Amino acid sequence: MELPAKTFRVTRADLVRYAGASGDFNPIHWSDRVATKVGLPGVIAHGMFTMALVGRAVAEWAGAPDAVVEYGVRFTRPVVVPDDDEGTEIEVTAVVREVTEDGLTRLDVTATCLGEKVLSQARATIRTTR
Amino acid sequence: MSLDPSFVGRTYPPTAPYQVGREKIREFATAIGATDPAHHDPAAAQALGHPDVVAPPTFPVLITMAASQQIVEDPALGVDYSRVVHGDQRFAYTRPVVAGDELVCVSTVEDVTTRGGHGFLTTRTDVSTVAGEPVVAVWSKIVVRGEG
Numbered sequence: 001m002e003l004p005a006k007t008f009r010v011t012r013a014d015l016v017r018y019a020g021a022s023g024d025f026n027p028i029h030w031s032d033r034v035a036t037k038v039g040l041p042g043v044i045a046h047g048m049f050t051m052a053l054v055g056r057a058v059a060e061w062a063g064a065p066d067a068v069v070e071y072g073v074r075f076t077r078p079v080v081v082p083d084d085d086e087g088t089e090i091e092v093t094a095v096v097r098e099v100t101e102d103g104l105t106r107l108d109v110t111a112t113c114l115g116e117k118v119l120s121q122a123r124a125t126i127r128t129t130r
Numbered sequence: 131m132s133l134d135p136s137f138v139g140r141t142y143p144p145t146a147p148y149q150v151g152r153e154k155i156r157e158f159a160t161a162i163g164a165t166d167p168a169h170h171d172p173a174a175a176q177a178l179g180h181p182d183v184v185a186p187p188t189f190p191v192l193i194t195m196a197a198s199q200q201i202v203e204d205p206a207l208g209v210d211y212s213r214v215v216h217g218d219q220r221f222a223y224t225r226p227v228v229a230g231d232e233l234v235c236v237s238t239v240e241d242v243t244t245r246g247g248h249g250f251l252t253t254r255t256d257v258s259t260v261a262g263e264p265v266v267a268v269w270s271k272i273v274v275r276g277e278g
């Protein structure tokens with residue numbers, strides 16, 4: 001079964017807010033000067049910010065903020081966030097891989113930005129019964 | 131980038147307790163756009179059976195990132211932090227983190243490999259309350275890019 005796609009807009013302002021909330025002040029997430037110096041095309045989103053947005057999608061699909069029992073991803077491609085009002089977009093989809101007898105649902109999740117996968121092996125297990 | 135494989139299995143001393151604040155959970159939830167009332171309103175969290183507001187699933191990284199720095203910054207292991215890229219991240223929860231938790235991290239080096247000139251370091255951080263109740267296990271894999 002495929003779950004309804006969710007789209008998240010990401011702007012520079014979001015990265016600054018996430019940096020403050022998470023304490024991750026690595027300048028590649030806010031300074032083009034530093035990002036390009038280390039060979040990136042420009043400022044990129046924190047991998048953990050992308051993972052947090054995908055986690056939100058998973059919790060929303062589960063219908064409960066406390067339903068996630070396991071969640072893992074591999075970061076494969078940076079999410080470049082331009083310095084304009086539109087920023088960029090991350091699209092998240094998932095398929096149900098397995099529903100276990102003890103009330104767990106395993107999801108295979110796909111996250112893309114500009115048509116390219118930004119995560120691989122993104123999997124979540126949610127509790128579907130209370 | 132060659133990392134010392136003899137570090138596999140090494141466990142580091144527990145971190146000082148981290149006090150999970152209600153406002154920190156609200157701030158983090160707001161930063162990721164998580165609007166579910168259970169992240170913001172203690173009554174909504176209590177209706178789900180939690181003592182206080184519930185942290186979103188990736189919140190524990192605030193605590194574990196600092197804990198695994200102990201390993202990454204261990205000069206004997208030889209990680210050049212300027213060449214580090216985040217590879218994988220995984221969480222396995224016993225229960226969600228909630229406001230009021232006092233959490234302690236114990237980090238272990240789970241795997242060290244060198245492949246194609248790059249170093250790979252997997253750490254596992256076990257997060258538990260000061261009373262010893264397990265909360266979440268967190269795995270993080272970093273890639274230390276080789277020169278050139």
